[in-house]
Amino acid sequence: MRAGPGAVALVLVGDELLAGHVTDTNGPWLGRRLAEAGLEVVSSAYAPDEPDAVVKAVERALDDAPAVVVTGGLGTTSDDVTRLALARVSNGLSVRALPNGRGIEQGVRLDLGQGTVYAVPGVPAEMAAMVEKHVLPALLARAGALPPRTTRSLLVVGPGERQIADLLSPLEVTGRLSYLPRAGEVEVRIRVEGADAFARADAAIRAARELLGDTVAAEGGSLAETVVGLLIKANATLATAESLTGGLLAGALVSVPGVSAVFRGGVVAYATDLKADLASVPASVLERDGPVATSTAVAMAEGVRRRCGATFGAATTGVAGPDAQDDHAPGTFHVAVAWEGGVRHLSRVPPAGVTSSRDTIRRMAVTWSLDLLRRAVGGLGPGPGESRPGPTR
Amino acid sequence: MRAGPGAVALVLVGDELLAGHVTDTNGPWLGRRLAEAGLEVVSSAYAPDEPDAVVKAVERALDDAPAVVVTGGLGTTSDDVTRLALARVSNGLSVRALPNGRGIEQGVRLDLGQGTVYAVPGVPAEMAAMVEKHVLPALLARAGALPPRTTRSLLVVGPGERQIADLLSPLEVTGRLSYLPRAGEVEVRIRVEGADAFARADAAIRAARELLGDTVAAEGGSLAETVVGLLIKANATLATAESLTGGLLAGALVSVPGVSAVFRGGVVAYATDLKADLASVPASVLERDGPVATSTAVAMAEGVRRRCGATFGAATTGVAGPDAQDDHAPGTFHVAVAWEGGVRHLSRVPPAGVTSSRDTIRRMAVTWSLDLLRRAVGGLGPGPGESRPGPTR
Numbered sequence: 001m002r003a004g005p006g007a008v009a010l011v012l013v014g015d016e017l018l019a020g021h022v023t024d025t026n027g028p029w030l031g032r033r034l035a036e037a038g039l040e041v042v043s044s045a046y047a048p049d050e051p052d053a054v055v056k057a058v059e060r061a062l063d064d065a066p067a068v069v070v071t072g073g074l075g076t077t078s079d080d081v082t083r084l085a086l087a088r089v090s091n092g093l094s095v096r097a098l099p100n101g102r103g104i105e106q107g108v109r110l111d112l113g114q115g116t117v118y119a120v121p122g123v124p125a126e127m128a129a130m131v132e133k134h135v136l137p138a139l140l141a142r143a144g145a146l147p148p149r150t151t152r153s154l155l156v157v158g159p160g161e162r163q164i165a166d167l168l169s170p171l172e173v174t175g176r177l178s179y180l181p182r183a184g185e186v187e188v189r190i191r192v193e194g195a196d197a198f199a200r201a202d203a204a205i206r207a208a209r210e211l212l213g214d215t216v217a218a219e220g221g222s223l224a225e226t227v228v229g230l231l232i233k234a235n236a237t238l239a240t241a242e243s244l245t246g247g248l249l250a251g252a253l254v255s256v257p258g259v260s261a262v263f264r265g266g267v268v269a270y271a272t273d274l275k276a277d278l279a280s281v282p283a284s285v286l287e288r289d290g291p292v293a294t295s296t297a298v299a300m301a302e303g304v305r306r307r308c309g310a311t312f313g314a315a316t317t318g319v320a321g322p323d324a325q326d327d328h329a330p331g332t333f334h335v336a337v338a339w340e341g342g343v344r345h346l347s348r349v350p351p352a353g354v355t356s357s358r359d360t361i362r363r364m365a366v367t368w369s370l371d372l373l374r375r376a377v378g379g380l381g382p383g384p385g386e387s388r389p390g391p392t393r
Numbered sequence: 394m395r396a397g398p399g400a401v402a403l404v405l406v407g408d409e410l411l412a413g414h415v416t417d418t419n420g421p422w423l424g425r426r427l428a429e430a431g432l433e434v435v436s437s438a439y440a441p442d443e444p445d446a447v448v449k450a451v452e453r454a455l456d457d458a459p460a461v462v463v464t465g466g467l468g469t470t471s472d473d474v475t476r477l478a479l480a481r482v483s484n485g486l487s488v489r490a491l492p493n494g495r496g497i498e499q500g501v502r503l504d505l506g507q508g509t510v511y512a513v514p515g516v517p518a519e520m521a522a523m524v525e526k527h528v529l530p531a532l533l534a535r536a537g538a539l540p541p542r543t544t545r546s547l548l549v550v551g552p553g554e555r556q557i558a559d560l561l562s563p564l565e566v567t568g569r570l571s572y573l574p575r576a577g578e579v580e581v582r583i584r585v586e587g588a589d590a591f592a593r594a595d596a597a598i599r600a601a602r603e604l605l606g607d608t609v610a611a612e613g614g615s616l617a618e619t620v621v622g623l624l625i626k627a628n629a630t631l632a633t634a635e636s637l638t639g640g641l642l643a644g645a646l647v648s649v650p651g652v653s654a655v656f657r658g659g660v661v662a663y664a665t666d667l668k669a670d671l672a673s674v675p676a677s678v679l680e681r682d683g684p685v686a687t688s689t690a691v692a693m694a695e696g697v698r699r700r701c702g703a704t705f706g707a708a709t710t711g712v713a714g715p716d717a718q719d720d721h722a723p724g725t726f727h728v729a730v731a732w733e734g735g736v737r738h739l740s741r742v743p744p745a746g747v748t749s750s751r752d753t754i755r756r757m758a759v760t761w762s763l764d765l766l767r768r769a770v771g772g773l774g775p776g777p778g779e780s781r782p783g784p785t786r
Contacts, residue, residue, distance in 0.1 A: 014571070018424050018435070019582075020421035020422060020434075021421075023416060023418065024416075024417075028410075030413065033413075035413070041411045043411070043440065044410075045439070046436065125753070176408070178407070180414065187415070242640070246656075247633075247639075247643030247647065247661065248644040248647075250635075251639055251644050254640065254663065254755075255751070266640070266660070266661045267661070268633070268660070270647065271658055274701060277701075278658060278660070278700070307671070358648070359648065360518075362647075
């Protein structure tokens with residue numbers, strides 16, 4: 001365990017977390033926020049809503065790190081057990097209340113010989129507010145001067161995890177590399193510690209960009225943020241026409257602050273006849289090639305661009321499954337980008353024997369269409385999967 | 394700890410999980426899948442990519458339950474450490490390989506005196522395939538006959554967590570109740586164990602429905618699933634017009650299998666002028682009331698319904714923030730549902746001093762518009778927030 005002065009252990013309380021009925025966001029938020037502040041989460045455990053189990057988890061956490069943050073299980077409904085468990089851990093020692101600016105439940109601070117425990121409510125907004133105001137300042141004061149440490153990340157679209165790892169192997173002497181494959185993209189993280197950590201991380205990122213070329217789609221942010229940034233820089237606007245992705249491409253774009261300067265809007269042409277009416281796809285194209293075709297994606301992108309008066313149009317069409325459609329296997333999709341005088345498109349035919357969930361196929365199509373936009377707006381050459389590129393913009 | 398015969402402990406390996414750079418989906422998936430099979434996850438811990446830390450986490454897990462599932466840290470890239478850690482835990486004892494039908498990394502099975510450890514890759518599709526094929530059958534064989542145990546859930550839209558807990562307090566004698574507030578909705582879970590668990594759970598769900606009335610929006614599923622089911626039953630179709638939610642309402646609907654029978658499509662009218670062009674909002678309404686108004690939401694719902702030839706139209710407009718727009722505070726939004734001869738609408742003005750993230754505001758608007766649809770399509774009376782209801786359909 002890396003139990004240095006900035007080490008923090010988490011305990012996340014709730015039956016629903018163990019049973020998978022809810023996906024925890026407090027743990028990831030704390031992991032990121034504490035790392036930003038120079039601290040480090042060294043262990044994290046879920047505990048059920050039972051005092052005995054919470055006591056055990058808090059004692060283990062105190063063995064891992066001198067500071068422990070507990071979320072959840074504070075309150076007045078019947079499943080709240082953290083306060084009871086901390087009373088047992090404290091053995092009569094001093095328990096202090098932490099005020100809650102947003103909600104009703106107070107937090108708890110417990111100072112013990114082996115460390116300090118901070119308990120905050122599980123409601124994410126209340127958790128975050130209390131951590132910012134009360135917990136983080138106390139953790140930083142306790143940690144004192146921290147050793148320099150930084151983590152940097154790149155988002156790569158095109159090569160697979162193993163191919164990226166081979167390319168980046170020279171950087172392993174600088175820091176710890178990790179690879180997080182997601183639908184259609186891989187996040188590469190480089191963690192550098194010790195003297196000159198920040199300068200060495202800068203150098204490692206420059207080297208990684210050199211090795212990976214224009215498959216690097218974002219640095220420390222999302223692909224949608226890169227696309228919005230490129231559109232702002234190009235003083236250009238965008239409209240979307242979605243069939244397969246049913247609004248998720250537009251949804252990914254509107255999550256970026258500042259998007260309203262460049263995103264006009266779009267259409268969700270889920271039913272085939274709406275591809276003609278809403279996205280202005282010529283009936284002849286639909287009759288000849290059907291809804292799942294490169295020509296249809298191109299016509300949707302061009303149609304929505306004109307209809308919404310945008311510089312660029314982006315479109316998705318395909319088969320999410322589980323059944324095939326008109327002989328197209330689930331996972332088949334086509335994405336296209338159109339602008340005045342040009343188009344680019346990209347198609348996916350699923351490899352034989354590979355099946356993906358509806359959700360994964362949709363997320364992959366969102367990623368591929370955003371990356372095609374990145375290449376088109378940024379004036380880059382064809383990406384690895386762009387089989388028949390149109391003229392480069 | 395509830396370390397009965399079906400108890401399983403999880404260890405999830407990966408720096409990225411502790412640092413919050415990726416949100417784990419393997420833990421929730423295992424929690425749900427094992428519970429479905431009658432098993433129970435009694436503890437779950439994240440460990441960094443360090444052999445010492447993985448050894449410690451596996452030893453703790455073996456203290457919690459006789460069966461341990463480890464995900465991640467298996468493979469050939471530089472951050473893979475699980476195999477090394479298990480060799481140390483095994484102390485030379487028998488390690489068996491688990492084949493992987495989907496990817497390259499093999500899994501590991503380790504039989505020890507105090508229990509069995511199964512290690513599977515962290516890539517979700519490979520993890521799930523190996524658990525289904527090799528791990529789950531072995532866990533069930535080991536557990537033998539399991540005591541009856543079931544968990545049921547209801548989704549409630551309208552009352553808050555505390556109000557629901559007060560209403561449902563008579564059910565606390567039957568089982569363990571837990572409450573999971575999300576943007577705009579609360580999931581209530583009832584866990585019942587022991588003799589007649591299934592019959593008692595049925596009775597508890599009936600009693601909860603009685604106590605909560607028509608604020609129960611779904612049972613064991615999502616609100617979008619309820620809405621799609623009601624539309625199918627009514628032989629009706631739907632189109633959406635989104636401003637604030639930018640495609641997320643359509644995205645929630647298309648995630649439901651079978652939606653293509655009822656969802657026509659829609660428009661994302663992000664720029665104000667597109668509300669007139671795409672969603673057929675009269676220019677006079679936009680001039681008089683602006684883009685953030687009940688009248689605009691109603692006109693969008695009616696416009697998109699006609700444009701897409703759908704039975705129902707649903708619309709959202711509002712301010713995600715962080716800045717106010719035309720004197721409307723961030724978090725203000727209006728949702729509307731229109732059909733031949735009627736409309737219903739619902740507005741949110743954020744309480745003074747309460748601020749929410751852009752993402753939370755959007756998710757709340759998606760939930761409220763789906764719930765308004767549920768009430769309109771299902772012919773229910775006005776919900777708690779429906780201040781000026783139109784005629785009930």
